Amino acid sequence: MNEQKSKPPHLSNIDVWQRFKKNNNLEAKKQLIEQYLPLVDYVTNRMAIGLPKNVSKDDLASNGVMGLIDAIEKFDYERGLQFETYASWRIRGAMIDGLRQGDWVPRSVREKAKKIEEAYQHLEQHYLRSVTDAEISSYLQVSEKEFVHMLQEIAVTTVCSLEDPIREEDAETRLSLLVDEKAKNPDYKVHEQYMKDSIVKGIERLTEKERIVISLFYYEELSLSEIAEVMSLSPSRISQLHSKAILRLRGAMDKYRNQLMEY
Incomplete structure (x- = not known):
């Protein structure tokens, strides 16, 4: 047959x-x-x-x-x-x-995003814990009010960061490493496990509100305005929490990003 x-x-x-x-x-x-x-x-x-x-x-x-x-x-x-x-x-x-x-994001804004990302990476590797806004502000030598303003400026540069593909020819994204326990590509299993571990550790260092925002935005696929309603916070506050969470996670992934992309 x-x-x-x-x-x-x-x-x-x-x-x-x-x-x-x-x-x-x-x-x-x-x-x-x-x-x-x-x-x-x-x-x-x-x-x-x-x-x-x-x-x-x-x-x-x-x-x-x-x-x-x-x-x-x-x-x-x-x-x-x-x-x-x-x-x-x-x-x-x-x-x-x-x-x-269209050069919609000024170079100065991209530089600010990179500085904050590096600050999170350096301080959280040093203290082995989630760092506060006050500690980040002190490290950057700005006031907490100026730090909040910086987050507002760079908010749009952090959207969809976790949804970028790991390798150009694949559909698998960094976010999928958090939820997909099946190794679709054995050749990359070790590297992907390192990346997964780094993201998990990064998420563990997020504050409770940051974790909720990430979960609602990337898993439940709510918009930031919808998340604001759910959490009874302003959309600008949700945007700040999202930006801080992504910058923390970027710092956690930085150690493995280059070797994954170059493999």
Whole structure:
């Protein structure tokens, strides 16, 4: 009895993918673009949180569509990966590239973000615990009020940091290491375990409120304004908590990031 080749469980439209990839069928490509356009809207709404007023959602969406098309053209449906995840970071990447080309984040803001990230990394490695705003402010030689203002300035540079892919050719993200216990790529198992351990340790050093914000934003997929309602805090306060959490986690991951990307 001949057994039919099983279809990848995440691609119910495998016939459309085959027509496009094997025959370069433009109608099939158009069908795929139309089917996955809601991903662009989804990513646009998340990316738009906290962006400056001079950045329009239409501009984000336009760049996102280009990212979606790029994802469809480069996706290998035979590898059994989740297209939605792969496409989402391609879409985000196209949006971020568009923003960078528009120079929407001043160099001074990026430098401030890097300084705070390095401060968290240095102090928390030194004290082996979560450090306070007062300690960070003292290390940076600014007042706590100035530190809060810095967090407000860099807030939009921290969105989606955990959702960046570990390796460009894969759909697996840093965030997935926190929840996925299955080693999909044995060749990278050791490196991924190091990264996972570093993120877990970083999360352990977050304050309770920071952990809640990370959980609601990345796992429950609430917007920052929705999280503000849940936690009875202002959106600006939620944004600050999110920024601090991401900067702490960036510092925790820094030790392993380069070797993972260079592997």
